Each structure stands twice: as structure tokens, then as C-alpha cells.
Amino acid sequence: MSEAVASTVVRVAVDAPQHSGLNAPLDYASEQALASGTLVRVPLGKRELLGVVWPGEALGEPAVALRPVAAVFAGLRPLGADWCRLLDFAAGYYQRSVGELASAVLPPQLRELSPDQLAARLRKLEKKKAGAAASTPVKPELAPEQAEAVARIQAQLAAAAPKPQLLFGVTGSGKTEVYLRAAEAALAAGRQVLVLVPEINLTPQLEARFTERFAALLPQPLAIVSLHSALTPAQRLQNWLAAHLGQARLVLGTRLAVFASLPDLGLIVVDEEHDPSYKQQDGARYSARDLAVWRAHDLKVPVVLGSATPSLESWQHAESGRYERLTLAARIGGGALPRVKLFDMKALPATAGVTTALTAPLLAELKARLERGEQSLVFLNRRGYAPVLHCGECQWKSDCPHCSAWRVFHKRDRTLRCHHCGFTERVPSACPNCGNHDIAPIGRGTERLEEQLAEALPGARVLRIDADSTRRKGELEAQLQAVHDGEVDILVGTQMITKGHDFRRIRFVAAVNPDGALFSSDFRAPERLFALLMQAGGRAGRDAAGESPSEMWVQTWHRDHALYQALARHDYVRFAKTQLDERRSASLPPFSHLALLRAEARTAEAAKAFLDAAAGLLQDDGVLIYPPVPHAVARVADVERMQMLVEAGQRGRLQAFLRAWVPALIALKRERPEFRAVLRWAVDVDPLAI
Numbered sequence: 001m002s003e004a005v006a007s008t009v010v011r012v013a014v015d016a017p018q019h020s021g022l023n024a025p026l027d028y029a030s031e032q033a034l035a036s037g038t039l040v041r042v043p044l045g046k047r048e049l050l051g052v053v054w055p056g057e058a059l060g061e062p063a064v065a066l067r068p069v070a071a072v073f074a075g076l077r078p079l080g081a082d083w084c085r086l087l088d089f090a091a092g093y094y095q096r097s098v099g100e101l102a103s104a105v106l107p108p109q110l111r112e113l114s115p116d117q118l119a120a121r122l123r124k125l126e127k128k129k130a131g132a133a134a135s136t137p138v139k140p141e142l143a144p145e146q147a148e149a150v151a152r153i154q155a156q157l158a159a160a161a162p163k164p165q166l167l168f169g170v171t172g173s174g175k176t177e178v179y180l181r182a183a184e185a186a187l188a189a190g191r192q193v194l195v196l197v198p199e200i201n202l203t204p205q206l207e208a209r210f211t212e213r214f215a216a217l218l219p220q221p222l223a224i225v226s227l228h229s230a231l232t233p234a235q236r237l238q239n240w241l242a243a244h245l246g247q248a249r250l251v252l253g254t255r256l257a258v259f260a261s262l263p264d265l266g267l268i269v270v271d272e273e274h275d276p277s278y279k280q281q282d283g284a285r286y287s288a289r290d291l292a293v294w295r296a297h298d299l300k301v302p303v304v305l306g307s308a309t310p311s312l313e314s315w316q317h318a319e320s321g322r323y324e325r326l327t328l329a330a331r332i333g334g335g336a337l338p339r340v341k342l343f344d345m346k347a348l349p350a351t352a353g354v355t356t357a358l359t360a361p362l363l364a365e366l367k368a369r370l371e372r373g374e375q376s377l378v379f380l381n382r383r384g385y386a387p388v389l390h391c392g393e394c395q396w397k398s399d400c401p402h403c404s405a406w407r408v409f410h411k412r413d414r415t416l417r418c419h420h421c422g423f424t425e426r427v428p429s430a431c432p433n434c435g436n437h438d439i440a441p442i443g444r445g446t447e448r449l450e451e452q453l454a455e456a457l458p459g460a461r462v463l464r465i466d467a468d469s470t471r472r473k474g475e476l477e478a479q480l481q482a483v484h485d486g487e488v489d490i491l492v493g494t495q496m497i498t499k500g501h502d503f504r505r506i507r508f509v510a511a512v513n514p515d516g517a518l519f520s521s522d523f524r525a526p527e528r529l530f531a532l533l534m535q536a537g538g539r540a541g542r543d544a545a546g547e548s549p550s551e552m553w554v555q556t557w558h559r560d561h562a563l564y565q566a567l568a569r570h571d572y573v574r575f576a577k578t579q580l581d582e583r584r585s586a587s588l589p590p591f592s593h594l595a596l597l598r599a600e601a602r603t604a605e606a607a608k609a610f611l612d613a614a615a616g617l618l619q620d621d622g623v624l625i626y627p628p629v630p631h632a633v634a635r636v637a638d639v640e641r642m643q644m645l646v647e648a649g650q651r652g653r654l655q656a657f658l659r660a661w662v663p664a665l666i667a668l669k670r671e672r673p674e675f676r677a678v679l680r681w682a683v684d685v686d687p688l689a690i
């Protein structure tokens with residue numbers, strides 16, 4: 001610069017490491033005043049990082065010691081005050097620094113680009129051409145319940161302070177059509193719409209439906225975009241920029257999209273709002289659903305949470321009147337929900353059946369469906385061939401040397417793979433312990449089920465869809481298409497295929513081994529199992545025109561269990577009531593508020609010592625700290641994991657406690673040499689898995 005300019009101080013949110021204790025935005029010198037929300041690059045230590053000029057007063061006078069801002073993304077409009085408020089809230093609530101969170105949720109490519117390179121990207125955006133002219137879509141006539149729900153969402157769109165709405169609609173009741181109409185109303189009012197879905201694999205289907213509906217209404221390029229982690233960095237930046245500039249009117253995305261910059265946001269939809277994937281499982285462990293509700297409240301715009309099996313948190317809010325409940329009790333076209341058959345495994349003669357999972361009666365049922373030309377789905381929530389390989393001579397089992405877990409046998413590529421740390425070896429031809437050649441798989445995963453089905457039902461076209469079968473780009477779409485096109489008789493898969501897909505041909509769904517979750521120590525396990533089975537069953541009989549009644553077959557050793565009894569009646573309401581009663585009397589969420597402190601070290605003792613010391617740091621009689629316990633999978637990649645539960649009756653009380661506790665934890669780790677052995681620690685607010 002040729003002229004000397006009086007420098008001013010700006011606050012910049014930048015990703016400083018937690019142990020540095022630099023949690024608040026940092027002060028930098030700038031030659032010009034910079035609007036808050038401006039993207040900049042600033043030096044930190046030896047590095048230069050992306051930062052955001054943050055609202056609020058800088059701390060002091062311009063001082064010589066302040067380092068200057070290195071570069072300003074002047075060509076990009078600043079992030080809005082509402083975006084900064086959202087990040088401030090989320091960082092505070094989930095106990096992270098705002099700089100870390102900003103850096104985690106902005107498109108990764110922004111970190112690599114110079115202002116000139118970004119300017120080039122912006123020019124490219126402007127030159128994007130619109131797609132071919134689309135024809136006006138045909139909209140189905142709304143069913144009465146749908147029309148009522150749409151009207152009530154429209155009322156909230158016009159309200160000064162809209163209430164969150166819970167769209168409680170059974171599987172196949174046409175929730176998506178309600179979202180489409182609500183979105184249409186918001187778009188017509190000139191607002192942007194954000195639609196969140198739990199899984200990346202649901203975005204192509206949803207994107208297709210929204211594009212089909214709105215391509216004529218929104219002919220501009222990039223008017224409908226998606227945001228999720230499977231996009232290339234360049235696509236993700238492009239779509240993010242389109243949203244930020246207001247060019248994108250409709251944004252579909254997974255949890256990270258809740259942080260999209262949307263200057264005209266007027267409606268948020270959270271589909272399958274109960275889904276655990278909305279909770280981020282590392283870094284800032286935020287709940288995108290909860291942040292969507294916060295963001296909508298902050299902006300005074302409506303938020304619609306949709307589910308056939310709402311989270312008990314949301315259900316309780318509907319019961320108490322904090323949320324408005326919209327109910328779709330009937331399936332579209334008057335189709336019935338599948339009849340649920342609880343197949344009692346105890347009633348089986350000891351020798352019958354091909355295997356314990358593929359019982360003879362189940363095979364007979366599948367065969368009958370096959371002969372009628374109907375599609376069936378067999379659901380098993382475990383991938384791989386068998387969860388463990390076993391030597392009958394010496395009792396060796398394929399454990400992982402680095403984790404407290406078995407390595408899963410994958411037959412197709414002849415590997416033993418740890419699903420926790422990724423450690424992979426070729427399957428040994430003999431027992432590595434005693435040399436016995438007779439090592440055998442125990443139990444079954446989807447790969448084995450697929451093989452056994454193909455053997456037991458010759459000629460049947462069996463297709464497996466799970467994380468292993470869909471690794472390569474485009475595979476999942478192709479496989480789903482084959483199912484839709486009727487090229488598959490029996491679909492085998494994990495929970496990946498139970499959610500959201502609008503399969504029209506499936507009339508029979510079997511859950512072959514669902515009991516595992518019944519006796520979990522995690523108090524949310526029943527809620528998750530119930531939702532999963534309702535969802536799975538919901539894939540059957542979506543087309544009312546089928547000749548035979550649709551059915552869900554549940555193989556269980558505990559058919560009298562209250563969960564299955566409620567499932568058999570499709571009675572979410574009753575199930576929710578029993579669960580909420582139990583939670584109330586045990587003071588569990590939503591009637592109390594939890595956080596977990598996790599610590600990882602090479603030894604369990606070191607992790608426990610840290611948690612014990614942490615428990616002694618701060619006393620609050622409104623907050624209860626439980627003793628440290630090992631994580632359900634205690635050792636992963638040679639690291640021992642311990643955790644400690646913190647409980648409070650009031651959310652505010654827990655938040656106040658954490659605000660004081662977290663800085664004390666940072667100091668504890670930094671200042672006490674004995675805790676150097678602790679590799680990582682983290683606070684998880686509102687943890688989902690316990």
C-alpha cells in the first residue's frame with residue numbers, strides 16, 4: 001500500500017486450537033473498517049486461516065502488537081447477522097469456539113481460495129445457463145388431511161411469530177406432497193426454502209421430486225441446489241455460494257445444510273426429524289434438527305418437522321402445546337398399513353429351517369410372494385458376511401487387535417475388517433492360533449443372507465443394498481432404479497433401504513433378527529428400534545393397488561414385548577406414551593437434560609483419572625455428575641474411551657454449568673502434567689447414544 005492508512009481493530013472468528021484457550025474471536029488490525037460477516041484470511045501462529053469478521057466490539061485500541069488481516073474477500077457479500085447469531089448460539093450451546101464451528105461449516109474450498117480465485121468462481125456462477133424450459137407440472141389433488149396440514153402451515157407462514165409444527169404422518173401418507181405445497185407457498189412469497197433430509201442417499205430422490213415440481217416456477221440456473229458432504233468441493237462451494245447470494249431459492253441438504261447462508265430464508269422443513277443422523281458425531285456435536293428449530297424461531301419463520309415416528313422430544317413438545325401437531329393418519333389412496341406378523345422363534349422345532357434367520361415359514365412366505373411376482377424386502381441391520389469368524393478347536397475368534405470388537409468377515413473380497421478402526425487383513429486359511437483348517441463364520445450379515453436367499457430360492461433375483469454394495473459413485477442410484485423397475489425380486493439390506501424410499505412394488509418386509517436392541521443399556525434403544533421397524537414396514541404396500549395384503553414379518557424371541565405389541569398395532573401414540581411415562585419416572589430426557597464428557601487415552605486409568613478430576617472441578621446442586629464408565633466399544637484403534645454423564649433438571653442450569661466447566665477442563669488438561677496422557681476429550685451436549 002502506498003499511503004499510510006490509520007488502522008482499525010476488527011474481531012475475527014478463526015479456528016484456534018482448543019488448548020490455546022483462544023475461544024473468543026480474535027482481534028486483528030485492518031486498514032479499513034470491515035463489515036461483520038466479511039470473509040478474510042488472517043495469520044494465526046505460523047499459519048494463515050480463513051476467518052469471519054465477527055459482530056461486536058473489538059477489545060482494545062489499535063495496538064502495535066495486533067497482526068494485520070492478510071486478505072479480504074471484498075467481492076463477496078458479507079454473511080448475514082442472522083448467520084452470525086446462529087453460529088454464536090450453536091457454538092455456545094455445544095461448547096465449541098465460534099471460529100472452529102465457522103471453519104467446520106463453511107465450504108472447505110473457501111479455505112484454499114484467494115480473493116481473486118473466489119472472484120473468478122463468482123463470475124462463473126453468473127454465467128451459468130438455465131436448463132431447458134420445463135413444462136408445468138401436474139399436481140395431485142390433496143387428500144383432505146394433506147389439505148388441512150398445508151393450510152395450517154400457510155397460516156404459520158403468515159404469522160408474526162410462527163410456532164414449530166410437527167407433521168405426524170404414517171408411512172406413505174404423502175408428507176412430501178405437504179412439504180412441496182408449503183415450499184411452493186414460501187417460494188411464491190419470495191422466500192428461500194431449506195429442506196433437510198437425514199441421509200445423503202435420500203437427496204437424489206428428493207431433488208428429483210422438487211426439481212420436477214419447481215423447474216418451471218424456478219427456471220433460473222442453480223435455483224434448486226443440494227448441500228451435502230458427497231458433493232465435490234467445487235460443487236459444494238458453488239451451491240453454497242448460490243444459496244448465499246440468493247440465487248438458490250430451494251436448498252436440499254443433510255445436517256450440515258442447516259448452516260447454509262440463506263438471506264431470504266422463509267421456511268425450514270426437517271424430514272424424518274427423529275433420525276439420529278441429524279446429530280453430528282464429532283467436533284461440534286450439534287443437532288441439525290434442534291438448530292433448525294432455533295434458527296426458525298430466531299428468524300420468525302415456520303419450521304415443519306415431519307415423521308411417522310417423531311422423536312420423543314418433539315412428541316413431548318407437541319403434547320405440551322409448544323409445537324403444533326399436524327396429523328396424516330391415512331395412507332394415500334386408502335392403502336392399508338402392512339399387517340404385522342410377530343413370528344415366534346420359540347415356536348420353531350429345534351431342527352427346522354435352513355438357518356435360524358431364514359426360517360422355513362419365512363422362506364415359504366418369500367416363495368409364495370415370488371410366485372405371485374411380488375417384490376419383498378429382507379432387513380438385517382448388520383453388513384458383511386458374518387460378524388465373527390471362529391475356530392472350533394481352540395475357540396479363537398476374529399477379534400480386532402486394536403479394538404474391543406470383532407472383525408467382520410467379508411466373503412466377497414475375502415477380508416476380515418474391523419468396522420471401528422478399519423483394520424483389514426486377508427481371511428486366514430487356517431486358524432492363526434492353532435492351525436486348524438476348520439474355521440467357520442458365526443452369525444450372519446447381509447452378505448451371507450443374500451447368499452443364503454439365492455441358494456434357498458433358485459431363480460429369484462436377489463439384490464443387496466448396504467454400505468458395501470454402494471461404495472462407488474452411482475451404484476446406489478442404479479441399484480434403487482433396478483428395484484423401482486421391478487428387476488429385483490428380493491431386496492436385502494441394512495437400514496439404508498428402510499428409510500424414505502417410495503418403493504411402489506414391495507408388498508412384504510421381513511426383519512429377521514431385530515431383538516438385539518431390546519436389551520441395550522442405552523435408554524434410547526427402544527425408541528430407535530421402534531422407529532426403524534415402523535420405517536421398514538412402511539416400505540410395504542405403498543401402492544394400494546396390489547392384489548394380496550401387504551405384510552411385515554418380524555422374527556423374534558420376545559413376541560410379547562410391549563414394543564412389538566405396539567408395532568403390531570402400528571400404535572406409535574401408545575408406544576410414545578409408555579416410553580415417555582418411563583422417561584418421566586426415571587428423570588430421563590426430555591424430562592431432564594444431559595451432557596457427556598468423553599475422554600480418550602492409551603489406558604483406561606488415564607482417561608478415568610481425567611474424568612474423576614473433572615468431576616471434582618465444580619459443584620452445583622442442580623447438576624448431577626455420574627461416575628465414569630467405559631464407552632460401549634471401550635477400545636478403538638488402541639485408544640481407551642471413557643465417558644461421564646452430567647444431568648440437570650433444567651436446560652439453563654446445565655448450560656450455565658457447562659459454560660463454567662469447559663474452560664476449567666481446558667485449564668485442567670493444559671496445566672496438569674499427569675493429564676498429558678489424555679489424547680482427547682470432548683463434551684457432547686444432548687448426546688444421542690449413551
Ligand SMILES: Nc1ncnc2c1ncn2[C@@H]1O[C@H](COP(=O)(O)OP(=O)(O)OP(=O)(O)O)[C@@H](O)[C@H]1O
Pocket residue numbers: 140141142143146169170171172173174175176177307308332499500501502538539542
Ligand atoms: N394427494 C396425492 N394424490 C396422489 N398421490 C399422492 C398424493 N400425495 C402423495 N402422493 C403419492 O403418495 C406416495 C407416498 O407419499 P410420500 O412418499 O410423500 O409418503 P411419506 O409420508 O413421505 O412416507 P414415508 O414416511 O414412508 O417416507 C408418493 O408416491 C406420492 O407421490
Ligand SMILES: [Zn+2]
Pocket residue numbers: 400401402403405418419420421422423636637
Ligand atoms: Zn479395530
